[in-house]
Amino acid sequence: MSQSNPTVAPRQDDPPYQTGEPVALFIPCYIDQFFPAIAQATAKLLNRFGAPVVYPPEQTCCGQPAFNSGYWDEARGVIRHFCDVFEPYRWIVCPSGSCTAMCRVFFGHVDPDPRIVGIGRRVFELTEFLVDMLGVTDTGATFPHRVTVHLGCHGRRELGVIDPPMRLLKSVRGLTYCELPDLADCCGFGGTFSVKMPGMSLAMGGTKVENVVRSGAEVVVSNDISCMMHVSGLLRRDPATRHIETMHIAEVLAAGTRD
Amino acid sequence: MSSQLHLAGAAFLKSLTAGLSEPSAPKSLGATTERSSKHNQAVIDAIPYFQEWREAARQVKTYAIANLDKLLVEFERNITARGATVLYAQDAAEANRHILDIAAEHEVKSVVKAKSMLSEELELNHVLEEAGIRAVETDLGEYIVQLAGQRPVHIVTPAIHMSAADVGRLFAEKLGEPYSEEHSKLTDIARRHLREEYLAAGMGTSGCNFALADTGTLVIVENEGNGGLSTSTPPVHVALIGIEKMLPKAAYLPLFLNLLPRSGTGQKLTSYTHLIHGATPGQKLYVILLDNGRSNVLKDPAATSALHCIRCGACINACPVYRRAGGWAYGWVYPGPIGSILTPHLVGLDQAGKLPFASSLCGACGEVCPVKIDIPHQLVHLRHRAVNEPSPMNSWTERLTWRVWAWFMGGPSRYKLMMAGVRMGVRMAKFLPWHPGKLGAWTRGRELPKVPGPAFRSWWRRHGNQYTQDQEGARSPLPPGEG
Numbered sequence: 001m002s003q004s005n006p007t008v009a010p011r012q013d014d015p016p017y018q019t020g021e022p023v024a025l026f027i028p029c030y031i032d033q034f035f036p037a038i039a040q041a042t043a044k045l046l047n048r049f050g051a052p053v054v055y056p057p058e059q060t061c062c063g064q065p066a067f068n069s070g071y072w073d074e075a076r077g078v079i080r081h082f083c084d085v086f087e088p089y090r091w092i093v094c095p096s097g098s099c100t101a102m103c104r105v106f107f108g109h110v111d112p113d114p115r116i117v118g119i120g121r122r123v124f125e126l127t128e129f130l131v132d133m134l135g136v137t138d139t140g141a142t143f144p145h146r147v148t149v150h151l152g153c154h155g156r157r158e159l160g161v162i163d164p165p166m167r168l169l170k171s172v173r174g175l176t177y178c179e180l181p182d183l184a185d186c187c188g189f190g191g192t193f194s195v196k197m198p199g200m201s202l203a204m205g206g207t208k209v210e211n212v213v214r215s216g217a218e219v220v221v222s223n224d225i226s227c228m229m230h231v232s233g234l235l236r237r238d239p240a241t242r243h244i245e246t247m248h249i250a251e252v253l254a255a256g257t258r259d
Numbered sequence: 260m261s262s263q264l265h266l267a268g269a270a271f272l273k274s275l276t277a278g279l280s281e282p283s284a285p286k287s288l289g290a291t292t293e294r295s296s297k298h299n300q301a302v303i304d305a306i307p308y309f310q311e312w313r314e315a316a317r318q319v320k321t322y323a324i325a326n327l328d329k330l331l332v333e334f335e336r337n338i339t340a341r342g343a344t345v346l347y348a349q350d351a352a353e354a355n356r357h358i359l360d361i362a363a364e365h366e367v368k369s370v371v372k373a374k375s376m377l378s379e380e381l382e383l384n385h386v387l388e389e390a391g392i393r394a395v396e397t398d399l400g401e402y403i404v405q406l407a408g409q410r411p412v413h414i415v416t417p418a419i420h421m422s423a424a425d426v427g428r429l430f431a432e433k434l435g436e437p438y439s440e441e442h443s444k445l446t447d448i449a450r451r452h453l454r455e456e457y458l459a460a461g462m463g464t465s466g467c468n469f470a471l472a473d474t475g476t477l478v479i480v481e482n483e484g485n486g487g488l489s490t491s492t493p494p495v496h497v498a499l500i501g502i503e504k505m506l507p508k509a510a511y512l513p514l515f516l517n518l519l520p521r522s523g524t525g526q527k528l529t530s531y532t533h534l535i536h537g538a539t540p541g542q543k544l545y546v547i548l549l550d551n552g553r554s555n556v557l558k559d560p561a562a563t564s565a566l567h568c569i570r571c572g573a574c575i576n577a578c579p580v581y582r583r584a585g586g587w588a589y590g591w592v593y594p595g596p597i598g599s600i601l602t603p604h605l606v607g608l609d610q611a612g613k614l615p616f617a618s619s620l621c622g623a624c625g626e627v628c629p630v631k632i633d634i635p636h637q638l639v640h641l642r643h644r645a646v647n648e649p650s651p652m653n654s655w656t657e658r659l660t661w662r663v664w665a666w667f668m669g670g671p672s673r674y675k676l677m678m679a680g681v682r683m684g685v686r687m688a689k690f691l692p693w694h695p696g697k698l699g700a701w702t703r704g705r706e707l708p709k710v711p712g713p714a715f716r717s718w719w720r721r722h723g724n725q726y727t728q729d730q731e732g733a734r735s736p737l738p739p740g741e742g
Contacts, residue, residue: 027715033678034708036715047726054727055719060674066661068620070642070652074665081669157622186579190619195700199281202704203583233705
């Protein structure tokens with residue numbers, strides 16, 4: 001199906017990536033602190049396909065939590081810091097669809113300054129960068145497990161990133177793909193929504209968990225580990241689903257290879 | 260205004276967001292809306308150029324809303340020339356006064372009503388009853404919720420929360436009919452009772468799906484024939500029209516008739532499409548053009564697309580929150596995502612400021628909207644307004660929290676300090692007997708993430724250089740016009 005969202009924002013991909021150009025990693029705060037292995041896998045993947053990886057250590061956050069809560073004035077300062085840090089880099093890659101959407105789509109809502117908008121549009125979600133910019137079709141990974149996929153809603157609908165993660169996963173050796181019923185439905189995380197309307201968030205998460213169980217998968221993979229923080233939290237709470245793992249797509253794509 | 264929000268006799272409307280944070284709708288509502296959404300999607304997927312239709316409709320609507328002042332005058336001129344009387348109403352009270360005046364002039368004792376969400380905005384049934392005039396809803400779903408003393412739970416399918424058995428019991432209790440669960444028997448009962456009402460009524464009211472400015476035509480789509488009977492049988496027809504319903508030209512109507520039924524009920528075309536060209540000789544046609552807060556949308560340039568809505572209900576069916584909360588939880592006439600971006604304008608953010616927060620921002624609504632309203636972006640826009648303007652979401656404690664957060668996110672050392680605190684908090688949480696506030700909201704149904712060893716930034720300091728081939732020399736040119 002063609003992208004039907006009215007507002008898929010333009011990304012800055014012209015002129016295309018040239019081999020040897022450095023790629024700056026934007027590692028969202030929760031990945032930095034709670035899932036460092038995902039950031040490591042991201043660096044490995046980019047480097048394996050010839051991109052020199054840089055990690056600007058002054059980076060903090062894209063401002064999304066404050067933005068989604070309505071506090072745009074507070075988000076603006078954080079966004080400006082982001083742009084000061086990433087301004088020198090032509091290519092910025094982030095292992096999260098949601099944070100990428102914040103940069104590419106929503107920076108301009110908070111601050112229409114062309115500098116801010118321009119830097120936001122240089123941010124790419126990891127799998128779209130691998131496929132569209134580096135031309136990767138197979139990461140060489142091996143992952144002999146039954147896997148189902150939940151793509152985060154921001155990546156899916158704001159960025160239209162659907163094909164790249166699916167294509168890369170289907171090239172993984174040994175992987176058995178189990179289709180998730182109602183795969184495009186929200187998992188109920190929604191950032192601060194998860195704690196502002198916890199009853200609703202849990203009910204939506206409960207449906208997602210039921211569908212995961214129905215898919216027969218042992219591992220749920222996503223390009224947004226924030227959604228998985230919520231889904232995994234639900235899966236681990238119930239002894240009947242505790243055995244089901246959640247993983248970020250970067251970890252799967254880097255699995256079973258040495259570098 | 261507040262009386263409109265807290266409707267008499269409706270306990271579930273005590274709070275505007277009652278039910279919004281906890282699932283409160285019957286499971287059948289979720290299942291039915293989900294089925295409807297999937298069916299509509301299949302119908303839409305069969306049209307290869309549906310996306311082009313959406314874009315065309317968006318452009319027509321953008322033009323119409325930008326030129327409402329001219330189109331309203333043109334519509335008024337053209338329909339007046341065909342014998343109609345056009346009345347303007349600033350708000351619900353003025354519209355109700357017009358209706359009561361018309362009823363008094365024509366000595367109306369009872370009114371048959373075709374489906375109209377605008378009449379819900381007016382609380383017209385209540386107003387007519389108080390004036391001693393009998394009001395009967397003729398749309399089957401509306402008839403059912405009226406008999407049950409409820410409000411519509413959905414803008415297209417008002418009684419979607421009720422099963423055939425529920426309706427059977429209701430008809431038995433209120434109409435004294437033998438109990439049945441058979442759909443055909445139930446519709447027969449409703450038809451039999453309603454036929455008498457049409458013949459007795461001194462006035463028929465209706466809404467309007469599209470008002471064609473260049474021809475002065477009212478367009479009404481429906482499936483039951485009640486729209487035709489309500490607007491033609493009684494000697495007086497009063498059409499209630501929101502000012503945003505204008506289409507500049509009749510030539511655009513086919514486009515919208517292609518979009519509305521497909522996105523609403525998954526039909527290629529509704530059973531009936533009425534084009535009413537002015538008054539029937541010997542009968543009266545009144546047209547009431549109502550603002551009721553719509554011009555507030557025009558005052559907010561970032562929000563005007565909210566007026567593009569053609570009331571198909573696709574966003575409502577697609578919304579995971581609506582499916583679980585049901586329509587009443589939204590507290591006013593328009594539920595679901597469209598309600599969350601429209602109600603704050605129509606009744607004020609001070610009353611409805613919480614509605615834009617009743618969303619996970621998943622974007623399913625924007626994806627299905629046939630006129631491409633950027634609903635998820637409207638939601639964040641209204642959140643921004645709600646925390647800055649008088650509203651239940653304007654809180655100095657939350658502002659302070661985000662100020663402090665923004666300060667910590669302003670540089671790497673402050674960031675590390677805050678994250679050390681977060682990591683410690685998550686580690687300690689399992690030893691706490693109970694979890695306060697947002698932490699408790701998370702752990703009431705979910706485990707917290709495990710805290711790993713060092714953060715990525717520490718790992719990178721030691722191992723990063725192996726992934727940074729020729730980082731020093733290579734600095735690619737920035738895109739033209741930047742840097």
